[in-house]
Amino acid sequence: MHNSGVIVFGEDVGFGGVFRCTLGLQEKFGRHRVFNTPISEQGIVGFAIGAAAQGLTPVAEIQFADYIHPAFDQFVNEAAKYRYRSGNSFNCGGMTVRAPYGAVGHGGHYHSQSPEAFYTHVPGLRVVVPSGPREAKGLLLASIQHPDPVVFFEAKMMYRTAVEEVPTGDYTIPVGQARLAREGGDVTIVAWGQMVAVAEQAAAVVQEQGGVSCEVIDLRTLLPWDRATVEASVSKTGRLIVVHEAPITSGFGAEIVAAISKRCFLRLESPPVRVCGYDTPFPLIYEPLYVPSTPRVVDAIHEAVKF
Numbered sequence: 001m002h003n004s005g006v007i008v009f010g011e012d013v014g015f016g017g018v019f020r021c022t023l024g025l026q027e028k029f030g031r032h033r034v035f036n037t038p039i040s041e042q043g044i045v046g047f048a049i050g051a052a053a054q055g056l057t058p059v060a061e062i063q064f065a066d067y068i069h070p071a072f073d074q075f076v077n078e079a080a081k082y083r084y085r086s087g088n089s090f091n092c093g094g095m096t097v098r099a100p101y102g103a104v105g106h107g108g109h110y111h112s113q114s115p116e117a118f119y120t121h122v123p124g125l126r127v128v129v130p131s132g133p134r135e136a137k138g139l140l141l142a143s144i145q146h147p148d149p150v151v152f153f154e155a156k157m158m159y160r161t162a163v164e165e166v167p168t169g170d171y172t173i174p175v176g177q178a179r180l181a182r183e184g185g186d187v188t189i190v191a192w193g194q195m196v197a198v199a200e201q202a203a204a205v206v207q208e209q210g211g212v213s214c215e216v217i218d219l220r221t222l223l224p225w226d227r228a229t230v231e232a233s234v235s236k237t238g239r240l241i242v243v244h245e246a247p248i249t250s251g252f253g254a255e256i257v258a259a260i261s262k263r264c265f266l267r268l269e270s271p272p273v274r275v276c277g278y279d280t281p282f283p284l285i286y287e288p289l290y291v292p293s294t295p296r297v298v299d300a301i302h303e304a305v306k307f
Helices: 027-028 041-053 069-079 132-145 197-209 227-237 252-266 296-307
Strands: 004-010 035-036 056-062 096-101 126-128 150-155 179-182 187-191 214-218 222-223 241-247 273-277
Touching: 004 041, 004 252, 041 069, 069 150, 096 132, 126 132, 132 150, 132 222, 132 296, 150 273, 187 227, 187 296, 197 241, 197 296, 214 227, 214 273, 227 241, 227 252, 241 252, 241 296, 252 273, 273 296
Parallel strands: 004 035, 004 056, 056 096, 096 150, 126 150, 187 214, 187 241, 241 273
Antiparallel strands: 126 222, 179 214
């Protein structure tokens, strides 16, 4: 993708960012296109909205998704409504805001949160969550070219744990289209971000131990989410498990369960199950007990199959 209107900005992005995602960009494209900002999330997103409205293609970074909340008003009352309120006379499409989210192994309650569900409640936004390096590149390029503003959540844990070959050329992965990560016929597991790997590990365990065949769906996009792919899978397996790091109450898994229960009610063999974070602040210690793990997902699979 070649777009001279793309600008990259955020706290410390000129130095490569705390996760080194923008390393070398300032040297390659110059300080006028890659630059640091003050520590003001509201200012970062507000500037991105203005830049997009004037025809630029801003790619902004919120250093940690835990600190995205000061910009909530800018997302909800400005970016999401820009096109609608003007009858499509003007918009801030082409705006992408990246935000590292989720557990990192030692982040505690201010650097480990998963706030994606807040933004799925906002018509006019797109919410994208990649599950690996290859997915991240294709989805990010698609988000940058998307006509609506995108909130792009990247799992912090994967910066240090995910390793795979990524094509050097341009390619995009359509926003709103889920990926079948693993085929199966007994249970459908829906996840996004880091939890896709956890779901795949659990599926491998139950396959090896007891011959249970799990289908794993990487949702990729939460708004809009690919209902058709999930519905087709649950219609085949008759069982649904949703896995996410965020607290269970009002997490996005509840939306998936509600929608699929309505569409697949007569084909369900067991009640849908959610394996999620708990309804507590993210803990300072005992992080492995809070974040959904392979054993917790395995237990949920057994619960669904034995119902």
